[in-house]
Amino acid sequence: MADDEFEETGQVISVAERLDAEALIVDVDGFEGPLDVLLTLGRTQKVDLTKISILELAQQYLAFVERAKTLRIELAADYLVMAAWLAFLKSRLLLPPDPEEEGPSGEELAAHLAFQLERLQAMRDVAARLMARDRLGRDFFARGIPESVERVKKVTYTATLLDLMQAYSRLRTRDEFRPYVMDRDAVFTLEHALERMRGLIGFAGKWTDISSYIPEGWDKDPARIRSATASTFAASLELVKEGRVELRQSETFAPIELRRKEEQ
């Protein structure tokens, strides 16, 4: 049987290694994955983790997997992936480097595995130190009768101008309060524009783009923009005619600007 195994795997497996592997198999369910198995195997080398022989470890692990196979124990995929990779690593470490081959050398791969093992072991060590600390509710205690902080809740109410306007609009759109129902949605009339601008030009001391006189709500929908722009422009011309404002445009299609005409 031992000979068979030897031939089958083509690996040198010492009796001790096989026994180790067997011992692990019994408890395979208790392992937290392949790194855990590797750490446990590494411990049997009885050396500092930093000095561990990755080659030997790979061998030990492969023996473990072989053993599981002969015992018809199915290992999770992770364990098999690790086995395949360690077999690959082993060949890399044993064979002279192939100059054609790209990627990290066997030594680099082995070094990273050693790092992973050392790091996992370090995490386990500090986890144990952490759990051994004085702990709240076990070694030190919080106040037994906490006094509740009375929350005095003060509610303030608020509303925005928009809320206010919407509320008013809602009321006014009800029934008899709809005197403006004839207005067409997308038409901003010349009268409207004139009325609006008369109120505003007092502030136009500086050259201002006339498009800034387009009222809010008329600057999104294209039909409304067109209507509002046309009527605002017409109203501006009207105001020029009245001698109240000046208009200018630096070139064709440039913004048309407006300024209050100072009284002489």
Added chain:
Amino acid sequence: MSEDTQETDLEAGQEESLFEAPPIGEQERMVEAILFASAEPVSVKELNGRMPHGADAAEALVHLRKRYDGRGVRVVKVGDAWAMRTAPDLSFLMQKETVETRKLSRAAIETLAIIAYHQPITRAEIEEIRGVSVSRGTVDQLLEMEWIRFGRRKMTPGRPVTFVVTQDFLDHFGLESARDLPGLKELRSAGLLDNRPPPSAMPALGEGDEDAGEESAEGQSELFED
């Protein structure tokens, strides 16, 4: 404040014989820790039971009590047991005021809007515009927020009081005066008056008394748009 010379020999005390009581300073620490952590007042008997052999909780309590005299925490007797409590004069610290901001109710905002647009206005007039009665609570809330106040009485029969908006109201909404409120036309051009439900949704949608209003508004606009 360095009253406790006892404390220095603490460590030594612990290492000494099991049958010798710990120094009184140490006993005081023990009572302090037990009272602090206990969920209930603890009797002297129980204290002694929990403390090392030979300890005298009653004496330790005398010291502990003195130590906390005038502090933010006191050692108090509750029945025949002992507990630690925050000093009563600091009870105000056990309150935490939080301010929660809520949106004004629909009734309140509508009432407020009507007052703002029509001030000075009587309650009856508000009700006429809203089409529903205005609850006392709504008006009181707005008065309390100091967004409205009483204006002059109307020179009409019964001389009803009127409501007007306040400076606080103007400040809150960023208005110079109530006249700066956008007019109906502006509301319309801002798209605020276009909130009509689609014609297909015509029969009885919406809530309560509003329904009727909206429906007829719709009927009207359809008439005109045709």
Added chain:
Amino acid sequence: MSEDTQETDLEAGQEESLFEAPPIGEQERMVEAILFASAEPVSVKELNGRMPHGADAAEALVHLRKRYDGRGVRVVKVGDAWAMRTAPDLSFLMQKETVETRKLSRAAIETLAIIAYHQPITRAEIEEIRGVSVSRGTVDQLLEMEWIRFGRRKMTPGRPVTFVVTQDFLDHFGLESARDLPGLKELRSAGLLDNRPPPSAMPALGEGDEDAGEESAEGQSELFED
């Protein structure tokens, strides 16, 4: 330190002079009372918010901490907050108060330590360190105990969420901050906390679909049960 504008000052503070802070001894009493009353750590910001206007909780804390030095109860720092806790050397008196904590699995303990020492850390990074997938149950348990929480997302492809430890974690293990974790410096200088990406040919253990991982683990245990 920005003042919390949402929480208005306390009544008492307002009643007193608005600009004169209470004497430091009085402030110390106040901090003492607040910390004493709370089972949870209280942040300096909250202390200041609850104390009268102009008080400096941070300074009062320095005095208070000194006052409790060597006592049965200590003033301890937990992250940005402060708490009063019994002295650990008196734990032998406290059997009665001991709270049974849920026993953590080995996987949970390891995961917790990895998060604490490597935070902020993604699930994939935890898996790379442990070499196995991290089950949802493990993370959920730690989240539920409020020992870990979600940190900021990593600015790497997929913007994975990260985990960090909480104030409760620090409180439970008596740590002032995550910098005081045992052995942190040694680990760091040994390079064991470096984020060293695996060489390209390394198998990605436990990474990817955690459900798949759980499934296979399950499949395995089923096999053993047969």
